[in-house]
Amino acid sequence: MARDRVRPSAEALAKLPVALDAMGGDKAPADIVAGARRAADDGVPVVLVGPPALVGDTFGLDLVECTEVIEMAEDPTAGVRRKKDSSLVRAAELVRDGKASAMVSAGNTGATMASALLRMGRLPKVTRPCIATPMPRPGRPPAVLVDSGANAECTMLVQFAQMGSVFSAERYGCADPATALLSIGEEPSKGTPLVKETHALLEAGVRGVRFIGNLEGRELLGSPADVIVADGFTGNVALKTAEGALRFAMRLVLDVLAHDEETKAAGDVLLPHLLAAAGELDPESTGGAMLLGVDGVCVIGHGSSSAVAIANALRMAYDLATADLSGRLARLTAGD
Amino acid sequence: MARDRVRPSAEALAKLPVALDAMGGDKAPADIVAGARRAADDGVPVVLVGPPALVGDTFGLDLVECTEVIEMAEDPTAGVRRKKDSSLVRAAELVRDGKASAMVSAGNTGATMASALLRMGRLPKVTRPCIATPMPRPGRPPAVLVDSGANAECTMLVQFAQMGSVFSAERYGCADPATALLSIGEEPSKGTPLVKETHALLEAGVRGVRFIGNLEGRELLGSPADVIVADGFTGNVALKTAEGALRFAMRLVLDVLAHDEETKAAGDVLLPHLLAAAGELDPESTGGAMLLGVDGVCVIGHGSSSAVAIANALRMAYDLATADLSGRLARLTAGD
Numbered sequence: 001m002a003r004d005r006v007r008p009s010a011e012a013l014a015k016l017p018v019a020l021d022a023m024g025g026d027k028a029p030a031d032i033v034a035g036a037r038r039a040a041d042d043g044v045p046v047v048l049v050g051p052p053a054l055v056g057d058t059f060g061l062d063l064v065e066c067t068e069v070i071e072m073a074e075d076p077t078a079g080v081r082r083k084k085d086s087s088l089v090r091a092a093e094l095v096r097d098g099k100a101s102a103m104v105s106a107g108n109t110g111a112t113m114a115s116a117l118l119r120m121g122r123l124p125k126v127t128r129p130c131i132a133t134p135m136p137r138p139g140r141p142p143a144v145l146v147d148s149g150a151n152a153e154c155t156m157l158v159q160f161a162q163m164g165s166v167f168s169a170e171r172y173g174c175a176d177p178a179t180a181l182l183s184i185g186e187e188p189s190k191g192t193p194l195v196k197e198t199h200a201l202l203e204a205g206v207r208g209v210r211f212i213g214n215l216e217g218r219e220l221l222g223s224p225a226d227v228i229v230a231d232g233f234t235g236n237v238a239l240k241t242a243e244g245a246l247r248f249a250m251r252l253v254l255d256v257l258a259h260d261e262e263t264k265a266a267g268d269v270l271l272p273h274l275l276a277a278a279g280e281l282d283p284e285s286t287g288g289a290m291l292l293g294v295d296g297v298c299v300i301g302h303g304s305s306s307a308v309a310i311a312n313a314l315r316m317a318y319d320l321a322t323a324d325l326s327g328r329l330a331r332l333t334a335g336d
Numbered sequence: 337m338a339r340d341r342v343r344p345s346a347e348a349l350a351k352l353p354v355a356l357d358a359m360g361g362d363k364a365p366a367d368i369v370a371g372a373r374r375a376a377d378d379g380v381p382v383v384l385v386g387p388p389a390l391v392g393d394t395f396g397l398d399l400v401e402c403t404e405v406i407e408m409a410e411d412p413t414a415g416v417r418r419k420k421d422s423s424l425v426r427a428a429e430l431v432r433d434g435k436a437s438a439m440v441s442a443g444n445t446g447a448t449m450a451s452a453l454l455r456m457g458r459l460p461k462v463t464r465p466c467i468a469t470p471m472p473r474p475g476r477p478p479a480v481l482v483d484s485g486a487n488a489e490c491t492m493l494v495q496f497a498q499m500g501s502v503f504s505a506e507r508y509g510c511a512d513p514a515t516a517l518l519s520i521g522e523e524p525s526k527g528t529p530l531v532k533e534t535h536a537l538l539e540a541g542v543r544g545v546r547f548i549g550n551l552e553g554r555e556l557l558g559s560p561a562d563v564i565v566a567d568g569f570t571g572n573v574a575l576k577t578a579e580g581a582l583r584f585a586m587r588l589v590l591d592v593l594a595h596d597e598e599t600k601a602a603g604d605v606l607l608p609h610l611l612a613a614a615g616e617l618d619p620e621s622t623g624g625a626m627l628l629g630v631d632g633v634c635v636i637g638h639g640s641s642s643a644v645a646i647a648n649a650l651r652m653a654y655d656l657a658t659a660d661l662s663g664r665l666a667r668l669t670a671g672d
Contacts (some may be wrong), residue, residue, distance in 0.1 A: 184488060184568075217575070217576030217580055218577065220580055221581050221584040233527060237573065238573050241553030244553055245556070245577070245578045245582050249581070252474070253585075266601075266603075269598050270593070270599055277589075
């Protein structure tokens, strides 16, 4: 199955569609296809990938047919190895073969990573791809958490810092983004051996990275750093803890609003404002997470992605592919 | 400085005071001494430890005099090694020498751990002490996160599960507490090598631990498990992330309340209820974190501890010491 990566010219890239796994996500295919239609209406070329009988109405969009689907709960590596004609594997092949500019899936995250990695391959000199997830900062562009879960075990974090910096600049317009290392104290002596070693390397100077020191978990939301670097285990625990805590707080507030007639009346006034504030935090409004370090653009949507989230993810994938994100990443990590 | 640990009888223990580091905490000594007075009025015997000139008015409480203070930002191990006549080291020695039932400090956490470890020693067969921190569960007793920061690097988590279970039962009355392992997915195959190995060991059965599987960060607050096990790095990042996210959410809500005249009026109705709900989450209302695995009771208060928090911490330390928590821990980890 290993074939050469086909690289379209910049002009050709802008005309290529983004390949969307029509069967990925809790609300697939209905909301996924609806999101694709929305993005297409907004000028993003899209091609759906999936089994025609399962996808159903494509609302006028092109469909690349396949016969299999990797389920949400399926073992990622085994799924990708066995289901060579699945929507995820086919989407990754469209990018590899120069027939799509990027791929998007809100399905099985592990299988999305495995498909992209096995079919597109890694960028030269990138040891391990990582997932960059936007962390909300009200009134400012999101910070980026790398790695938020691609690697449960990491032996080097410096490339994550480099790739996260390119992504922050390209995607969120942070010029010369500030990078911090997630740890358990500000002092360089704090943390695991990997964190301490990474601190020393970043402090000594790494190309493309402006290091501002360690950052503690309490600053993960509203972060002073534009890029937050962690191993994938810690990053994933922290990301989910932050999500869970915000949801927990939201439930507490809703409980307070439901307390009695008086609080309900006050709630009627506040609820629209609260929902607007919560909406700004919604990870889906930012378009999704990004797999950095594979040879192509791969955007990973939240499993619960709505049509709006999918449309945002497709726009993000298209913009990053046409801006040659992969090329920029490759030049930085290769040291050219 | 190594001397034999003196073990008072159960009756003697109940009459011994809890040794309180009068100089530990952001609000020391005023709020610390006020908290001690409060606890003493509530029937908890307390002895203050600190330099008389710095402590000032003891409000009628006994003071064990010393000449030094380990500052909040000071290097813990060096501080304990150099400042042998500091309030922290002296407090730990009072426990070792059978002159206090327990020690409490809201000062330098690392130095508190080091003092307790070096002066009281470890319980037999305990590889590494760990910090147990209560995690709020509205309407239920808190869950316990072990280790929340004693060890940046861990090679075994099973004893944390055992000690956390004893603590949950003893402190929060959770009969047969349910224990979960903090990871990045429910499957046993998820996580770091240490997490996977620990999962296998707990699954196979460990004395005193009822294992219910992995738990993700999003369930850290309102946890279905009574005991949540993590290495100290991950646990500390998760704890601070949860604290930070709750504070972040609180700021958002306050911003919404301040939006305009109408929301301010609604806020007047809701604020007392919101503050009550937030108060339930306040880590200080639960009395503080606990160092498990040293040969004695050592309670670690939050740096920002108020007088109420200190009084709660003293009550907690006294109750656990008189209930012979250390003896129970020692019997379980020793396998007797």
